[in-house]
Amino acid sequence: MSKKERRRAVVMQQLYNKKLNQREAALELCLSIRQIKNLFKNYKKYGDEGLISKKRGSPSNHQLPKVLKEKAIGLILENYIDFGPTLAREKLKEKHGLNISISSVRNLMILANIWHPKKKKERRVYQLRERRSSIGELIQIDGSPHDWFEGRAEKCTLLAYTDDATSRLMELKLVPSETTWNYMNLTKSYIKKYGRPLAFYSDKHSIFRVNTETIGKDSLTQFGRALTQLEIKLICANTPQAKGRVERLFRSLQDRLPKELRLHHISSIDEANKFLPIFIEDYNKRFSRLAKNPINAHRSFDGFDLDLIFTLQETRYLSKNLILQYKNTLYQIKTDRPTYALRKAIVNVLEKESGEVIIEYKKKSLDYKIYHEQPYQGEVISSKLLNHKVDQIKKKQYKPSRNHPWKAYYPRKQHLSL
Structure with missing residues (x-):
């Protein structure tokens, strides 16, 4: 007998001994008087066995056909x-x-022995961080290398942008690997679609953060510099647990996305990227939530030239001949103004993903002419002149010490006029 049935047997015995009436028994067992009458009838006829359910051991009426x-x-x-x-x-x-x-x-x-329940492990407890209140306040970004095509194509990386307030998937893109250009292109697409968020939250990958201690603290990566120009704060997490939402997102994506690509017979990055908007829409319907604050925190990008901001940028000094060197190539500035105005000037060199180079001075583009440096061709000499040639090279590299007579200072002799 179950605990409930044993309790009923005690009450039925009290009812049989007239220590309780039917109304009191009904209140005791939280049943109606009609149910008490039926139970008492079975109890008098069969004893305690009359209180046991007759459906015990038989198939449930609620089971699937x-x-x-x-x-x-x-x-x-x-x-x-x-x-x-x-x-x-x-x-x-x-x-x-x-x-x-x-x-x-x-x-x-x-x-059917298809699914094997997993034993839950005792997990370390981390302090929860409250979600941001509005969409666009904090966007978590990360990349996940994985066999997304299950062997039908080479392994690649999935870049994901998810909103902290709503767990909404904002952007997904499959790329060969995590590179500065891939993050720049996806961020540009994000901003054109939604606007400028207040902050991005990432790990300490060298794309986002300069991890070399010898470089000054104010040094920025190319991606960090682009976000600074767009007035977007870049925050780097200390631990993987700190950005747990995007980590859990990838756990779900690694389970769901490869199976969806298989069902849709997709086996290339280009085909997958065309399918991802459909996947994002379905995913957000299932797993996104409403933000506490309905106000959208994204800001307009009017006044920002995204094509120029998302480039590789470096500074160079112009020589007296208005020449600078960038990636083994010489660039000479062509100008109608007097050349002395640009001598020793600091200019910005902007390189687009296509390889096109733009040179700016005070935010104005300068015309230039390209001179490709010729690689040094080794000089052919006979074996008889080899030692002489090495001696000449050695002499060119020799630098006299500070106390060498050549560097001594001799004051000029004063000639007295008679």
Whole structure:
């Protein structure tokens, strides 16, 4: 007997001994008087056994029909054998019209030896950080190298931008690897679509942060410099747990996205990037949430030239001949103004992803002519002159010491006029 049935047996015994009436027994067991009458009738006829449910041991009236169970298991074995219960349930409903609960799908998969329940490990507890209140206040960005095509193509990296306030997927893009150009291009696309967020939250990858101690603290990477020009704050997390939302996002994406690409017969980066907007829309419907504050924190990018900001930028000094060197190439400035105005001037060199170079002085573009440096060709000499040539090279590299007679100072002799 169960605990509830034993409790009923005690009350029925008191009712039989007339220590309680039917109304008091009903209040004691939280049942109606009609139910008390039926229980008491069975108790007088069969004793304690009359209080045991007759349905015990028989199949539940709420279980799935056998035909539906067999159909669901067959579809899972045929199409979704490596899916988890949640994702398998979604596909059964979307593609096959089978509306079965997640727990029922899980139980069916366990019975069919498809799904093996994992023992929950005791996890270290970290202090929770409250979400930001508005969309666009804090955007978490990261990249995840993974076999996204399950061997049908080479391994690549998925770049993801997710909003901290809503867990909404803002941008996704598959790229060969994490590079400055890939982050610049995706950030430019993000800003054109949504506007400028208040801050980006990333790890300490060298794309986002200068990790060399010998360089000054104020040094910026090319990506960091671009965000500074756009008045977007870049915050770097100390630990992976600090940016847990984007880490958990990638755990879900590594489970869901490869299976979606397989179901849609996608096996290349270009095809996958065309499919990702559809995936993002479906993902946000399932997992995003409303922000506490409905105000959008994104700002307009009017007045910012994104094509110039998202370039590789370095400074150079112009020589007396208005020449500068950048990546083994000489650039001579062409100008109609007097050349002395630009001598020793500091100019900005901007390189686009296409390789096009723009030279700016006081935010104005300068015309230039390119001179490619010729690589030094080795001089051919005979073996008889080899030692003489090495001696000449040695003499060119020799520098006299400070106390060498050549560097001594001799005051001029004063000639007295007679």
